[in-house]
Amino acid sequence: MSWFGRYLRSSIGAKHAMAVTGLLLLLFAIVHMLGHFQMFGGQDMYNKYAHFLQNLWEVKWPVRAGLIALTVIHIVLAIGLVAKNRAARPVSYAVYRPVMSSATGRAMAFTGLAVFAFLAFHILHFTVGMVQADYFHTLDPKGRYDAYSMFVRGFQNPAIYGVYLAGMVLLAMHLGHGASSWFQSLGWRHPKYPIDRIGTAVSVFLFVGYMIPPTAVLVGIIKLPGA
Amino acid sequence: MNLDARIPDGPIEQKWSKAKFDMRLVNPANKRKYKVIVIGSGLAGGAAAATLAELGYDVACFCFQDSPRRAHSIAAQGGINAAKNYQNDGDSVHRLFYDTVKGGDFRAREGNVHRLAEVSVDIIDQCAAMGVPFAREYGGTLANRSFGGAQVSRTFYARGQTGQQLLLGVYSALSRQIGIGRVTMFPRTEILDVVVDDGRAVGVVVRDLVTGTISSHAGHAVILATGGYGNVFYLSTNAKGSNVTAGFRAYKRGAGFANPCFTQIHPTCIPVSGDYQSKLTLMSESLRNDGRVWVPKRKEDCGKHPDKIADEDRDYYLERKYPSYGNLSPRDIASRAAKEQCDDGRGVGPGGRGVYLDFRDTVKRDGEARVREKYGNLFDMYQRITGENPYRVPMRIYPAVHYTMGGVWVDYHLQTTVPGLFCLGEANFSDHGANRLGASALMQGLADGYFIIPFTLGHYLAGVNAKDLASTTSAAFKATEADVRARQDKLMNVRGKRSVDSFHKELGLLLWDDCGMARTKASLEHALAKIPELREQFWKDVTVLGERDSFNQSLEKAGRVADFLEFAEIMCKDALVREESCGGHFRVEHQQDGEAKRDDERFAHAAVWEYTGEGKAPNRHIEPLAFENVKLATRSYK
Amino acid sequence: MSTLNLTLHIWRQADRKAAGKLVTYKVKNVSTHASFLEMLDILNEQLIEKGEEPVAFDHDCREGICGMCSLMINGRAHGGQRATTVCQLHMRLFKDGDEIYIEPWRAYAFPVIKDLCVDRSALDKIVTAGGYISVNVGSAPDANDVLIPKEYADRAFEAAACIGCGACVAACPNGSAMLYTAAKLAHLHNLPQGQPERLHRTKAMVSAMDAAGFGNCSNHYECEAACPKDISREVMALVNRDYAKAAWVHRDRDDKGDGGG
Missing domain, CATH: 3.50.50.60 (FAD/NAD(P)-binding domain)
Incomplete structure (x- = not known):
């Protein structure tokens, strides 16, 4: 086996890969989140932004391919790690009382899968257009896809809002452990820097950032054009 | 021999x-x-x-x-x-x-x-x-x-x-x-x-x-x-x-x-707290750099809280007896001094078998933080074992067997x-x-x-032919293996009532009293009379449960205790014959002004015991010790 | 002196292959000053009196340094008192009438050999793979020829304080030996003497750890909480960093014989 294959199969190599893929996915998530704030700039601004991204196909497809690859690697490695961890304790304790670890940390596999399911929903909703097909592929006055209205109609629906809220809670839980873990897994720990608190900070930042535009829609601050 | x-x-x-x-x-290639x-x-x-x-x-x-x-x-x-x-x-x-x-x-x-x-x-x-x-x-x-x-x-x-x-x-x-x-x-x-x-x-x-x-x-x-x-x-x-x-x-x-x-008795160990006690824990000798050792002057104060005993009612006996070395007197001397105070009825703690090692003055002088920095680990260990806070209450210590x-x-x-x-x-x-x-x-x-x-x-x-590796199927190996198996079977087959530990404890107590910190002709003779009795009882009444051919901690212990029961006898014999006090061996009969008295005329030698067969008295040989570079002198720590 | 009456649920297993189960025992009149292992001694004496085989458990020094004792008590490795091994855990922490679950360390790499005793030879194998400095006796320079800043020596010591008990593995939700392996590595890698073989050693010991069937570290830090010697999670970060370097840029050892003169 090549050194790289051995590396990815080693416990620490797999952790490195989990950390790096997770970190890159987070960077995307941050940029993605920031983009949503253009909702506050109105239909024209948001659709211009969406149109720009949609037509930047030299970047769009490589980014999509990259995101898919990162997600697949992250999940495949996670499945491998979980399997090894289960095998490492074939007989479980009758009584087991953890003290230091967080419930979210121990639920990484669950939150990870749930976030993945949420992503699938999200892609079906906004990329493929299967969830609210009626609002998909409508055009704005300038002939661009009306992403703005699609966004507003989506979150005016409390059920959809609820799904996204749940998705963001799960993502925040996942990152609460994950974001601190990168630093530890890549060895970036130093007593001067409180890396164990970074996870919470990143989760809160992302959760709040993602939930502001949808909430603004739900409470009526962001409205359909002309409404 | x-x-x-x-x-x-x-x-x-x-x-x-x-x-x-x-x-x-030996040639490198032959090693x-x-x-x-x-x-x-x-x-x-x-x-x-x-x-x-x-x-x-x-x-x-x-x-x-x-x-x-x-x-x-x-x-x-x-x-x-x-x-x-x-x-x-x-x-x-x-x-x-x-x-x-x-x-x-x-x-x-x-x-x-x-x-x-x-x-x-x-x-x-x-x-x-x-x-x-x-x-x-x-x-x-x-x-x-x-x-x-x-x-x-x-x-x-x-x-x-x-x-x-x-x-x-x-x-x-x-x-x-x-x-x-x-x-x-x-x-x-x-x-x-x-x-x-x-x-x-x-x-x-x-x-x-x-x-x-x-x-x-x-x-x-x-x-x-x-x-x-x-x-x-x-x-x-x-x-x-x-x-x-x-x-x-x-x-x-x-x-x-x-x-x-x-055998060496270490002066600073945590005292025995009850008959379930399975081992004694040492507190490092370094504590004596700052701790002061004392007992109450009056027997009736022994039950009091140490804070209630005024300074003038405390006997800092090491400082009193050995003014120049004080609390840092050597191990054998500090141990015997502690025993003397307790024998005098002025020991503290359960059973009166303990003396105080007090850090009050050091804490007052240097502050608790400084003491913690120096001895924190030891103080924590003491607290874990005794449940007492040694920054507030003096430690209780007592000598314990430490080295042979x-x-x-x-x-x-x-x-x-x-x-x-x-x-x-x-x-x-x-x-x-x-x-x-x-x-x-x-x-x-x-x-x-x-x-x-x-x-x-x-x-x-270099003087052995490498080809002469013994075969494990030789008569000598077979015979030794057979002895070992016979011993194991013998231990398994007593099927008595008493646990191995109960015999070990009894032996230990006997030796501690008779061949411990202070030994006399009478105590050693007493031990030499008792050990064979105990051994006989062991082989009649010990019980080893479980299987012989499996993981069996009782059988492991039984073999070890059986050997201790025989070994104890030569230890006491050696102590009996060595009619002098030297180092860890203190014969009460041989002292001068309360201090150990060596007899270089008769005992400047190593005593070497030779086994002569089951049930026979061992032979005592001597290897004379010559001191050409160090002058024989009496140790004094006063 | 107060005494306790306790109900114990203890894992009994005849040997490596046998099926085991929790068996309930009552133990009476245990002094609160006794240590946890002395409480088990008392139980064993009571069992022997009844003609039942005593419970096997590992122990040796009984002063918290040999690392032999290894019990999961009520779901906590070594019983859960901070920086304390079972042998120094005392019964005053329990109450009269308590029920106590006592189980062996559980890990694939630590098979039970009898009752509460497990085989921890996997830990030795990790050290055998590289947990040493290759220096033969006789070839050392004067000890003061190599100056070591106190801070580094102290950090090396803190990692080297590991007693190899395996509590980190037992407490880890994944049965990972990461804290153990990392402590061994961090001890040597905070010292100048450890540098020449640093990356090779990191790779070799991590490989041995993986090969033994331990789980993966998921940064839960249960190990740190269970460690009787308070070894910090920092040591694992150091190894994670070194391992990246070892994997990506370190050349594997070239063991071509040069035949000599």
């Missing part, structure tokens, strides 16, 4: 160099043809196994623990002496040699002790190179501290776990050789007998403690590094598994056993009276005389293993 110590001629400074040059060597059996994986055994493997010998190493890293050397707290003179305070090889001979109350062999002092400096270099994290100064050099019995700072240390750090160094070297395949390691395997054929040691019989399988292993030489026999007293600071079996079996196969009555200077007799080459059978570390008798100084046990173990046995064993093996 041939007790030629084979000490080289010439001035003491040149003896070891001369011996090394005179020794025969792998020699099989060496090492029993024990502590500082002495582990170091020997690793070093011999580095040289190229084919080594098999056995330990009863589940990993070689757990040998009891690990529990040593204080430090290791070496004549480095890094502090520029006048230390030298000769001074370490002198202090050790004097500290041993002139009952050790000069030649051995000088060699020990010589190689002490190499030990520190070697350990540092292996990554032992010794304490350092800010400038990066090694730090030293002082210890009892010396006026120079020559003790190297790693906080309160010097033993563990040195042992991890040994364990790493040993692991390296295991990885290369030059050492075959047998953990959870206990030696049950030594095989002697035609007067030479040719192998061992061992028991796999997991499966109970008995097996034989042949070697061109056998090295015993099996530690001390302090557990004969049941309660001691030794690990629960420490035992005398290897040394005692060797004795029964013809090896002389020297000075069994030289006696052991299998060895010559300058560390060979026993059986050719091919060597003995290292605490298991042998060689270097500490009648009293060991603090921080010298680690030094001796590593000296024996790293720097002495590699030469002397080569010298022996």
Whole structure:
């Protein structure tokens, strides 16, 4: 086996890969989140932004391919790690009382899968257009896809809002452990820097950032054009 | 019994160099043809196994623990002496040699002790190179501290776990050789007998403690590094598994056993709290640098809270009796003084068996933070065990059995009276005389293993044909194996009512009372009358449950206790015959103004016991000790 | 002096292959000053009196340094008192009438050999793979020729304080030996003597750890909480960093024989 294959199969190599893929996915998530704030700039601004991204196909497809690859690697490695961890304790304790670890940390596999399911929903909703097909592929006055209205109609629906809220809670839980873990897994720990608190900070930042535009829609601050 | 110590001629400074040059060597290509059996994986055994493997010998190493890293050397707290003179305070090889001979109350062999002092400096270099994290100064050099019995700072240390750090160094070297395949390691395997054929040691019989399988292993030489026999007293600071079996079996196969009555009692241990007590925990001697030892002046104050006892009602007896050394008097003296106060009815705590070690004045002077910085770990340990806060309430301490200077007799080459059978570390008798100084046990173990046995064993093996490896199917092996099996069956088949521990406790109590800190003719005779009775009872009434051929901790203990029950007798005999007080051996009849009185006219020798057969009295031989470089003098600490 | 009456649920298993189960025992009149292992001694004496085989458990020094004792008590490795091994855990922490579950360390790499005793030889194998400095006896320079800043020596010591008990593995939700392996590595890698073999050693020991069947570290730090010697999670970060370097840029050892002169 090549050194790289051995590396990815080693416990620490797999952790490195989990950390790096997770970190890159987070960077995307941050940029993605920031983009949503253009909702506050109105239909024209948001659709211009969406149109720009949609037509930047030299970047769009490589980014999509990259995101898919990162997600697949992250999940495949996670499945491998979980399997090894289960095998490492074939007989479980009758009584087991953890003290230091967080419930979210121990639920990484669950939150990870749930976030993945949420992503699938999200892609079906906004990329493929299967969830609210009626609002998909409508055009704005300038002939661009009306992403703005699609966004507003989506979150005016409390059920959809609820799904996204749940998705963001799960993502925040996942990152609460994950974001601190990168630093530890890549060895970036130093007593001067409180890396164990970074996870919470990143989760809160992302959760709040993602939930502001949808909430603004739900409470009526962001409205359909002309409404 | 041939007790030629084979000490080289010439001035003491040149003896070891001369011996090394005179020794025969084994050709590097031939070394792998020699099989060496090492029993024990502590500082002495582990170091020997690793070093011999580095040289190229084919080594098999056995330990009863589940990993070689757990040998009891690990529990040593204080430090290791070496004549480095890094502090520029006048230390030298000769001074370490002198202090050790004097500290041993002139009952050790000069030649051995000088060699020990010589190689002490190499030990520190070697350990540092292996990554032992010794304490350092800010400038990066090694730090030293002082210890009892010396006026120079020559003790190297790693906080309160010097033993563990040195042992991890040994364990790493040993692991390296295991990885290369030059050492075959047998953990959870206990030696049950030594095989002697035609007067030479040719192998061992061992028991796999997991499966109970008995097996034989042949070697061109056998090295015993099996530690001390302090557990004969049941309660001691030794690990629960420490035992005398290897040394005692060797004795029964013809090896002389020297000075069994030289046992060391450490003055600062946490006192016994009840009859369930299974072991005693040492509190480092370093505490006596700042703690003040006292008991109430009046018996009726003993039950009072210490805060309620005014200063003028306290007896700081060490400061009173030994004004110049005070609380830092040597171990044997401090121990006996504590016993005297308690015998006088002024002991404190449960059963009146304890004295106070009080840090009140130090806390007042330096503040709690400073004390915590110095002794925090020890104070925490004390609190965990006793549930009392030693920053507020004085510690209670009492002496406990800690180390045994006696052991299998060895010559300058560390060979026993059986050719091919060597003995290292605490298991042998060689270097500490009648009293060991603090921080010298680690030094001796590593000296024996790293720097002495590699030469002397080569010298022996050079005279042995590599083709002459005994066969484990030979008559000698078969007979020894049969003995071992018979013993196991005998233990299993008593099927009495009493547990092994109950006998061990009874033996321990008897020895502690009769052959402990103070011994008299009457007490020793009492013990010598009682031990055979107890032994007889043991073989009638002990019960060992479980299977013989399986993991059976009761059977392990039973074998060890059976040996202690026999060994205790020669220990008491030795104490009875040695009609003098020296070091750890205090005969009440032999004192002057309350201090131990040595008798150099009659007892400047090592007493060596020879086994003569079942039910027969052993013979006592002597190896006279000559003091040519250190003048015999009475120790005084007043 | 107060005493306790306790109900114990103890794992009993005849040997490596046998099926085991929790068996309930009552133990009476245990002094609160007794240690946990002394409480088990008392139980064993009571069992022997009844002609029942005593419970096997590992122990040796009983002063918290040999690392032999290894019990999961009420779901906590070594019983859960901070920086304390079972042998130093005292019964005053329990109440009269308490029920106590006592189980062996559970890990694939630590098979039970009898009752509460497990085989921890996997830990030795990790050290055998590289947990040493390759220096033969006799080849050392003077100890003060190599200066080591006190801070580094102290950090090396703190990692080297590991007693190899395996509590980190037992407490880890994944049965990972990461804290143990990292402590061994961090001890040597905070010292100049450890540098020449640093990356090779990291790779070799991590491989041995993986090969033994331990789980993966998921940064839960249960190990740190269970460690009787308070070894910090920092040591694992150091190894994670070193391992990246070892994997990506370190050349594997070239063991071509040079034949000599």
